Amino acid sequence: MKSVALFSLFLFCVGANANSQIKGEKVEINVRELGSPGSVWPQPQHYSSTTQTYAVVAEAFQFVYSSTSHKCDLLTEAFKRYETLIYNNVATIKLKYFPRDVASIKTLEVDLMSPCEDYPSDHMKESYALDVADKASLTSDTVWGILRGLETFSQLLWASDSNQVVVNKTNIIDYPRYAFRGVMIDTARHYLPLNAILQTLDAMSYNKFNVLHWHIVDDQSFPYVSDVYPDLSIKGAYDDRTHIYTREDIAAVIEFARLRGIRVIPEFDSPGHSTSWGKGQPGLLTPCYSNGKPDGTFGPINPTLNSTYTFVKNLFGDVKQVFHDNYIHLGGDEVQFNCWQSNPNITKWMSDKNITGDYSKLEQVYIQNVIDISETIGYSYIVWQEVIDNGVKVQSDTVVEVWKNNHPDQEVAKVTAMGLRAIVSAPWYLNIISYGQDWHKYYQYDPSNFNGTAEQKALVMGGEACIWGEYVDATNLSPRLWPRASAVAERLWSAESVNDVDAAYPRLDQQRCRMIRRGIPAQPLYIGFCPHEWKNY
């Protein structure tokens, strides 16, 4: 009797998927094709799934610890989130009929094999094993792996045409290809309200991203509220009451991210990209001269004054207290020399130091100092590629971010040949938009495709999808980021061989509809529809 019910359900499912099954033909339980409903994004490393399905009791589904499992506050929170997500799959829909006697799953047993950890880090382990059969179990060495496995489990569920929530018999062993899988947001060109950042973190967790690179300040505005230098945001924010991030705001972001296994790395980019800093910190920026007089404009941070380094040290000390991660991004990109060249005090100082005319060297002096300060404070650091291109001596644990889209493979080869670790963002500037399916090119860029030894390849830590803020704010952030960043997510998580755009399309399309269902307005890949369209106006 039970097998008959299962048999009918199976017939039904296949009919819905392929339309090719002939009624009454002998049916076998088969390996499922990728792209069938309930497919996972990013694609797990090892995945086998059959056409046998179980009914999921979505309205009462529970996660439980195995008897041997460690327990963890992170997981308690995650269980609640995913129980709600699973419940929401059925909350708004009516079951059209209820197939009888289908084997059902009411719980997922979670086995966390080592003690709880507090914060995600650059060396967290994210591997997990998931087995969905007559019993469903999720096993991992770490809480981070459990988080990734819960996300995978939630994606395995799908609603049949009769609105029954089902899951296929599935076995997964999974782990990320790269340890650093980031999304960069920019809150200086446009301020992003807190809920826009939290929504982004939610979407990141649906795509197994694990780093939020927060480009928090830049030329245009300084929304970071510093306890040590309050004038920075008072005078440098777009609006010092409404367009700021207080210590509490940032703590909320970090906690929200922590619960999802996402690190938050702030970027305080200097000595360029710092115009807004000067508003609240007189004497920090270099006064530019025209016709022998200061002309009222300012250039990069002035590297020739001791006061500069006292300021940076105090600011970074403050930052270290607020942001938990061991890494800070120091920027160091696009430093213009014009203003330094115009300033007679800079010229004199350089002459005293015997570096007359060598502005790269001047930049190097600054960066070297800032790096030393960061080390003193206890920070590891990431820098944009120019720091290395300009020959600054950096610590061996420095991470270099390759962003210039001019032979980034050669740059990665160069950086790793120096023994430095690298992350790649050059091919993934999602703020650059064009007509059509640009996700193809993001998907097909392989970060390991450069001339280098196996040791060098191992130094590539991962990459980032960057959405710079010149033309992006809360009105368009989410649809511009998703599902385009999802393409990057799979490139960084899944095996190198998972690179076929046609095979990815139906899975990615499902992932976009899934994100919409979960409250993320992910834009279309191409013509088509989602069963539940975006209606949140």
Next chain:
Amino acid sequence: MQFHVLFCLAVMVLAVNANRQPGQFSDDSYSALGNEIPLLGDTSPGSVWPKPQMQTSSPMVYEVAVQKFVFTYASTSHKCDLTEEAFKRYEMLIYNTASQLKLQFRPRAVPSLTTLTVNLMSACEEYPSLHMNESYSLEIGDSALLTAPSVWGVLRGLETFSQLMWQTDTNQVLMNKTSILDFPRYAHRGILLDSSRHYLPMEAILHNLEAMAYNKINVFHWHIVDDQSFPFVSRTYPDLSGKGAYNPSTHIYTPENVAEIIEFGRLRGIRVVPEFDTPGHSQSWGKGQSGLLTPCYSNGKPDGTFGPIDPTVNSTYTFVEGLFTEVKSVFHDQYIHLGGDEVSFNCWKSNPDITKWMALQNITGDYATLESVYIQQILDISASVGYSYIVWQEVIDNGVKVKNDTVVEVWINNKPDEELAKVTAKGYRALLAAPWYLDYISTGEDWQKYYLYEPSNFNGTDAQKQLLMGGEACLWGEYVDGTNVTPRLWPRASAVAERLWSAEDVNDVEEATPRLNQHRCRMIRRGIPAEPLRPGYCTHEWKNI
């Protein structure tokens, strides 16, 4: 005394703006991105988009009593249900402007405005049309008066009035002494949305009709069906959506849905012109109407695929007449858009029945004529149903004979000025869409090129220029659905809105930028997630996430 207070206030306002002036923090490293400094405050607050034809404002200000502001009719005014509804909407908008704000202190003795007196000079009209009069005059002084010869002008004037309000840093809502005389440059100012490549939920359409009203757009060109899906529910041919919609229960527009959209548009003075594009772009039609599309042949046999509508069988025309008769009863506007673009001949060429029919008609090999035969019949059917019609330019390019009152829409972005010259030289009225395909996206301030395209800039006589009815911003749906339609459309379509409403000489991007930025922030405040122009901020950012 009163003068003194006013004077101080005016000085204060100027000072507020001056403080926000950019300048001393310029950095050439970002010059490529243009002005990186917040735009807010760069222009007089309370500026109007699209820019009125004639406006004078003085630094003298009035306080708008937002909590109790009302619109009233002048004693001689006609009354109208449309204006009643509009009064409610704008009272709400004005109230909302201040409802979340605390007044920080209250300057004394500023003259206040509590009412706008509305004088509608002619009888109420029911539906907006191509011939509606949208002119109005607006006087803001010790009293405030809006006068218009038609209800449509009153609607436009109310929108303008609502845009004149601005807030001080102390959250006081003010309005400058202002005098405006305004009217549109072009009568047809449209936006095309495509609900076939992706279904647009009702909420998305209504939401964008509101944004259209904020930009004085007056036509919603609804490209409702196409190859990909047929969401229009026909009572005569229910299988069209039953089999042609993405989902026949959730991804459809019932006659009630359509009526709601038309009513929502009507209340805002926006026409709803549906497009039923044939004989190409009709794959989805074939699913619910067998025998309509041309079966394509391979190796002498039907290969299971279909081409354009079959123009050689009588059943086609019976069907079209039945469908269009129903469409006419559902959509109120005098116009239908008949499409007629991008007809591919391959399938017709492969089909032996078509070949035979063409031989009998002595048009062997002349597929353009075959297309003309179809279009001609469709035009005749539309005329007999009582419709005036718009067609895409191919219909004229292919030499189809059309009625004199046909409107030809120029969309191919290859010398659209020459096409306009050609179409108007033949005496037809024209619409321009070619420069305003907003589905084509790129990084940067593409609104500038939309803004700077001058539709009248073609070789032609004054009489020809008169035949240009306006234009449309088109947001085709291949990559657009409810998730991104609004930020992709606004404020880029606002650039087109000003081009079509305001005077020809209002074409300075630098002057327009701060006004457009203000307008984007205003849209955000009103619930429209209009995307940024360039780095900067809005006092109230989008938070409806």
